[in-house]
Amino acid sequence: MLGRYNERPVDEVADQSILAIDLGGTQIRAAHVSPDLTVSCRRALETHDEEGVEAVIDRICAAARAVREDAQRAGLADPVGIGISSPGPLDPWRGVILATPNLAGWVNIPLAARVEEAVGLPAYLERDTNAAVMGEWRYGAAKGADDVIYVTISTGVGGGLVLDGRPLIGKDGTAGEIGHMTVDIDGPLCGDGQPGHAEAIGSGRAIAREGRALLKRGEAPGLAALAADAEVDAELVARAADAGDAACQRVLDSAWVAIGAMCASLVNALNPEVIVLGGSIGCNRPELPSAIRAEIDRRAFPAPAQRVRLEMTQFAGDVSLIGLLPIVNERMTDPSYAKEHA
Numbered sequence: 001m002l003g004r005y006n007e008r009p010v011d012e013v014a015d016q017s018i019l020a021i022d023l024g025g026t027q028i029r030a031a032h033v034s035p036d037l038t039v040s041c042r043r044a045l046e047t048h049d050e051e052g053v054e055a056v057i058d059r060i061c062a063a064a065r066a067v068r069e070d071a072q073r074a075g076l077a078d079p080v081g082i083g084i085s086s087p088g089p090l091d092p093w094r095g096v097i098l099a100t101p102n103l104a105g106w107v108n109i110p111l112a113a114r115v116e117e118a119v120g121l122p123a124y125l126e127r128d129t130n131a132a133v134m135g136e137w138r139y140g141a142a143k144g145a146d147d148v149i150y151v152t153i154s155t156g157v158g159g160g161l162v163l164d165g166r167p168l169i170g171k172d173g174t175a176g177e178i179g180h181m182t183v184d185i186d187g188p189l190c191g192d193g194q195p196g197h198a199e200a201i202g203s204g205r206a207i208a209r210e211g212r213a214l215l216k217r218g219e220a221p222g223l224a225a226l227a228a229d230a231e232v233d234a235e236l237v238a239r240a241a242d243a244g245d246a247a248c249q250r251v252l253d254s255a256w257v258a259i260g261a262m263c264a265s266l267v268n269a270l271n272p273e274v275i276v277l278g279g280s281i282g283c284n285r286p287e288l289p290s291a292i293r294a295e296i297d298r299r300a301f302p303a304p305a306q307r308v309r310l311e312m313t314q315f316a317g318d319v320s321l322i323g324l325l326p327i328v329n330e331r332m333t334d335p336s337y338a339k340e341h342a
């Protein structure tokens with residue numbers, strides 16, 4: 001059954017330690033994850049994708065081997081397999097990164113097979129947000145729920161879905177790409193070239209873009225003062241807004257409305273019990289949950305709007321690493337992920 005996880009009770013804790021790797025546009029993180037959710041023997045290094053695919057793969061493999069050796073020295077259980085979370089789109093069944101805008105030159109890269117060969121353990125690849133929803137659903141803020149949406153707001157906007165007690169991957173692995181829902185049909189262009197996606201208005205990248213446009217037009221004096229000795233990113237726009245820059249505040253308000261409208265559409269379409277908020281912006285803007293809640297109440301049907309709980313991520317930056325624990329344990333016995341490519 002392509003695209004489905006093993007049937008397995010929700011409360012059954014994964015039983016074997018894994019080696020977890022999170023590949024991001026700026027950082028590679030690797031760690032040992034135990035069945036009790038302890039994350040140890042951490043390694044973190046910069047991705048430097050401008051040095052080419054092979055250099056990044058070498059760094060990933062070296063980090064994985066180092067974590068395995070550290071774990072052995074520390075007397076921890078040897079990992080049974082490796083989980084790799086990465087930005088999409090990717091093919092989780094073959095373990096291939098198809099083409100990710102966050103990593104220059106990564107087109108059709110069989111990352112799982114390469115890591116497997118270098119480290120000598122079976123490796124499985126999954127989109128970072130799909131790993132995150134698994135972590136929150138199995139062990140965290142959405143434990144016990146059957147219908148869960150994980151929403152990450154950081155440089156981009158992404159998500160993962162669990163519906164009817166089952167992760168939704170999709171036939172092409174793109175299920176849960178909620179940041180590319182259209183919330184403004186004539187809106188600003190997204191990184192994929194399409195107008196008005198939620199990510200094009202509500203992401204850190206979009207907030208920074210609007211901040212730079214304000215500066216250029218001379219419309220954000222507070223931001224201009226801060227930008228004298230710092231690069232304009234979403235955090236700087238937020239700092240200017242917090243310090244009273246009204247134009248920057250309007251940029252943030254629009255961003256939160258876009259995210260809230262996206263969530264309201266998801267509430268109507270999917271009727272989730274829980275929406276879990278994560279990501280560097282999602283975790284750090286205290287006004288965000290109430291802004292999203294207001295848009296859900298305004299735009300969604302009353303019954304699903306009243307039902308849905310809005311929760312903060314329980315595992316924050318470790319959510320993808322922890323979510324790889326059940327993914328690796330389940331895929332090792334799932335024929336859909338059999339290692340015929342190895």
Ligand SMILES: [Zn+2]
Binds near residue numbers: 179190191192193
């Ligand atoms: Zn898009």
